Amino acid sequence: xxxxxxxxxxxxxxxxxxxxxxxxxxxxxxxxxxxxxxxxxxxxxxxxxxxxxxxxxxxxxxxxxxxxxxxxxxxxxxx
Amino acid sequence: xxxxxxxxxxxxxxxxxxxxxxxxxxxxxxxxxxxxxxxxxxxxxxxxxxxxxxxxxxxxxxxxxxxxxxxxxxxxxxxxxxxxxxxxxxxxxxxxxxxxxxxxxxxxxxxxxxxxxxxxxxxxxxxxxxxxxxxxxxxxxx
Ligand SMILES: [Zn+2]
Numbered sequence: 001x002x003x004x005x006x007x008x009x010x011x012x013x014x015x016x017x018x019x020x021x022x023x024x025x026x027x028x029x030x031x032x033x034x035x036x037x038x039x040x041x042x043x044x045x046x047x048x049x050x051x052x053x054x055x056x057x058x059x060x061x062x063x064x065x066x067x068x069x070x071x072x073x074x075x076x077x078x079x
Numbered sequence: 080x081x082x083x084x085x086x087x088x089x090x091x092x093x094x095x096x097x098x099x100x101x102x103x104x105x106x107x108x109x110x111x112x113x114x115x116x117x118x119x120x121x122x123x124x125x126x127x128x129x130x131x132x133x134x135x136x137x138x139x140x141x142x143x144x145x146x147x148x149x150x151x152x153x154x155x156x157x158x159x160x161x162x163x164x165x166x167x168x169x170x171x172x173x174x175x176x177x178x179x180x181x182x183x184x185x186x187x188x189x190x191x192x193x194x195x196x197x198x199x200x201x202x203x204x205x206x207x208x209x210x211x212x213x214x215x216x217x218x219x220x221x
Contacts, residue, residue: 007210007218008207008211011210012180012213017177017179017180019179019211045176
């Protein structure tokens with residue numbers, strides 16, 4: 001009987017990022033080294049995303065807009 | 080001839096895709112070879128563009144490995160059923176690295192001319208890749 005579960009047969013483990021077949025999902029055990037690497041990677045990515053958000057917000061403030069203008073003038077003078 | 084063609088396709092997989100030795104593309108393809116892949120929007124024409132395509136995948140998935148599940152040859156054609164796995168560590172079509180390991184399958188057909196690959200057609204599980212990367216959500220049950 002054909003059934004459609006709507007999710008791929010392989011999905012990355014939420015904890016360690018390893019590609020796990022649906023039949024092995026219950027028995028999958030994370031490799032500790034891989035799990036730490038993946039968690040560290042995710043943390044760095046979220047820190048970069050937060051920094052980019054804050055930086056973009058700063059560039060919209062009056063102070064940020066002047067800063068960007070001075071930086072662009074300095075770049076033009078250097079060129 | 081069919082066996083020689085099969086060997087060339089195996090070299091493409093082992094040396095170019097799996098080892099990242101892109102210079103073998105010059106040896107395996109005719110200079111104006113064309114790769115058809117609906118996931119790539121445009122045909123990939125010429126050995127330099129083919130190298131760039133394979134290199135792009137390997138930058139996104141540096142540990143990318145393709146395993147050949149089935150290989151059949153007849154006349155000037157070689158057909159391949161494959162499974163690939165890799166960890167998303169670099170930008171892929173604007174999707175920033177997720178660190179997730181993905182497994183995808185596909186089929187490719189290669190046409191040979193004067194002992195080299197002249198054309199190929201590939202269809203692979205792009206939507207499965209996007210699901211595994213978390214770019215598209217699992218579909219609702221219908
Ligand atoms: Zn895991």
